[in-house]
Amino acid sequence: MxxxxxxxxxxxxxxxxxxxxxxxxxxxxxxxxxxxxxxxxxxxxxxxxxxxxxxxxxxxxxxxxxxxxxxxxxxxxxxxxxxxxxxxxxxxxxxxxxxxxxxxxxxxxxxxxxxxxxxxxxxxxxxxxxxxxxxxxxxxxxxxxxxxxxxxxxxxxxxxxxxxxxxxxxxxxxxxxxxxxxxxxxxxxxxxxxxxxxxxxxxxxxxxxxxxxxxxxHPGDWCRFCRAKPVCKACADEALALCREDFLDLDAGAFDDTTEESDMTAPYEADTNTAVFKQPGLIPISELAEILPTLNRISSWIEAVFAFVSSEAINHGVPIPGYKVVEGRSKRIFTDTKAVVDTAVQNGYTDLYKQTLITLTEFEKMMGKKKFNELLGAYVAKPPGKLALVPESDPREPVDLTSAPDQEFSVLPDEE
Ligand code: SF4
Missing domain, CATH: 3.90.320 (Lambda Exonuclease; Chain A)
Structure with a gap:
């Protein structure tokens, strides 16, 4: 590099x-x-x-x-x-x-x-x-x-x-x-x-x-590593527009509910293709999907703004009106582990250490790949990865959810 x-x-x-x-x-x-x-x-x-x-x-x-x-x-x-x-x-x-x-x-x-x-x-x-x-x-x-x-x-x-x-x-x-x-x-x-x-x-x-x-x-997924992002006017305009009706017209825009029958007591059904979705007060998933790419970008912009402003205040002493710098919670730590062990032993305590198995990679390094496969290969499996929702442009093959076990999923951003 x-x-x-x-x-x-x-x-x-x-x-x-x-x-x-x-x-x-x-x-x-x-x-x-x-x-x-x-x-x-x-x-x-x-x-x-x-x-x-x-x-x-x-x-x-x-x-x-x-x-x-x-x-x-x-x-x-x-x-x-x-x-x-x-x-x-x-x-x-x-x-x-x-x-x-x-x-x-x-x-x-x-x-x-x-x-x-x-x-x-x-x-x-x-x-x-x-x-x-x-x-x-x-x-x-x-x-x-x-x-x-x-x-x-x-x-x-x-x-x-x-x-x-x-x-x-x-x-x-x-x-x-x-x-x-x-x-x-x-x-x-x-x-x-x-x-x-x-x-x-x-x-x-x-x-x-x-x-x-x-x-x-021009904001887009390429803003991810832009150092000007926290103070970029175009990004701010895009993010703030999301809150205004001209971006997401609640009556006629992405969240168009005019075709739905008004019935606030109907059961919520996320899949808008089914006939039972009748609640105009709730947003169907198909419409949330339309704003997902923008939301990913905006949440990344919000994080960048907080990180930038926090850094200015904490590292450079810049006063931020309406805010102050405080100490966060911290955990207790040992200041001298050798003294801790000596003192505990002197006072009759012996169970001070845990023993854990070395990792698969450490085994492989210790034995060499060939010996590792020969001796332990039969006990190695690669479990399926955690499910994630990604944009359609992602080149990985989609999972067949009819055969996949139930799993929690996470959302990955549509960015490089
Ligand atoms: S953050 Fe602003 S300046 Fe940077 S790439 Fe995005 S739109 Fe352009």
Whole structure:
């Protein structure tokens, strides 16, 4: 992952392509790192290490006391195995591929000053002997499913790859893969070189607008990582419009109940297709579904506003009219665990520790994958994941609820 980010970064391209002024509007807000970002950086370093090791390069494994966990080992294995499978497939296709790990790519011919770092660029041949550029990107997130289909981040990396190597190699086909192991997601999009280059040409005017800080603010799921979100007027307008009748006309808009028979005593039936729904005072699920995407975005905006205002007050001492900073509840803790143990033992207490079984991954690490499967494989099962309601655009297969066991479900946001 790059340490320095371009103004028109590939990772934020969905945002600036939909809302060009967002790039300059964010400049006044610091790009603060989070523990997730730090973990992501470390995981990328492990991915790089594993692929370089496979390529017989001299590399030293990155160290991190905080992030070097079994789970990181597993998800980076998924990435490395995928990349290796592409390289080996190209060898089977009759060529020795060129593999570029953590390759800096320049797409400034499309977006002013645009550059980035592609996790992996591989150049070789496809199954039909055509010149192929394959771009891979590793994602550690598990909140939102990231699809490779027409993914602008991947397409910009690919355009950067073509700019660097397209003159040297006869590339006809471009494949772009996102590897997101925490959601069991490996998504690949393929297009012709011409299609990619046409797309690049088509976004040039918008990229220029973004670079110059011009264009219209346009809220959408791309606001998720916009640092200007808490103070964005367009977001506030959209959120506040939800409370006004012009957005959700309670008589004629999304919550149109004019076709329903008025009977406040009728039993509530959420499914509006059934004849028994007759209560005009309650909202049917079909109409709630219409506002779900906007509600997700608004709830995320509300959280961002609270986080921003709280941070201004708590971390920078900014007075917030009508509010004050107080201490929250806290739990008791031991200040010196060694002294606690010594004192307890001296006073005759012995049952001080709990013993728990090491995790499945720890067993696997201890025994090695082969021995683990041989000895314990018969006792391993993968239970179905917790059910979640996601937008239809999510590429996962829907669950057959007639055969799925009853479960609680949670709602995931429609955002990248
Ligand atoms: S938060 Fe505002 S400025 Fe940022 S992307 Fe959304 S609409 Fe644009």
């Amino acid at each position: 790059p340490d320095v980010h371009a103004l028109l970064s590939a990772s934020s391209s969905k945002q600036w392509l939909h809302c060009p002024p967002s790039v300059r509007l964010q400049e006044n807000f610091p790009n603060e790192s989070s523990v997730y970002a730090e973990e992501g950086t470390f995981a990328h370093e492990i991915c790089e290490y594993k692929v370089r090791k496979y390529l017989h390069e001299r590399v030293k494994r990155p160290q991190s006391e905080e992030f070097d966990t079994e789970e990181i080992e597993q998800i980076t294995d998924v990435y490395a195995e995928f990349v290796i499978s592409i390289i080996e497939q190209m060898r089977e296709n009759g060529c020795e591929p060129l593999a570029f790990v953590e390759e800096r790519v320049d797409y400034s011919h499309i977006a002013p000053s645009g550059f980035g770092t592609a996790d992996m660029l591989i150049i070789g041949k496809d199954e039909n002997g055509r010149g192929l550029l394959h771009v891979c990107d590793f994602k550690t997130g598990k909140g939102v499913f990231v699809d490779a289909d027409h993914n602008s981040q991947m397409m910009l990396y690919a355009l950067g790859g073509l700019a660097a190597y397209g003159f040297l190699y006869d590339i006809e086909i471009v494949r772009m893969s996102i590897i997101q192991p925490r959601l069991d997601n490996i998504s690949t999009f393929e297009c012709s070189r011409q299609e990619l280059e046409d797309w690049g040409e088509s976004i040039k005017p918008t990229a220029l607008l973004a670079f110059e800080g011009k264009g219209e603010q």
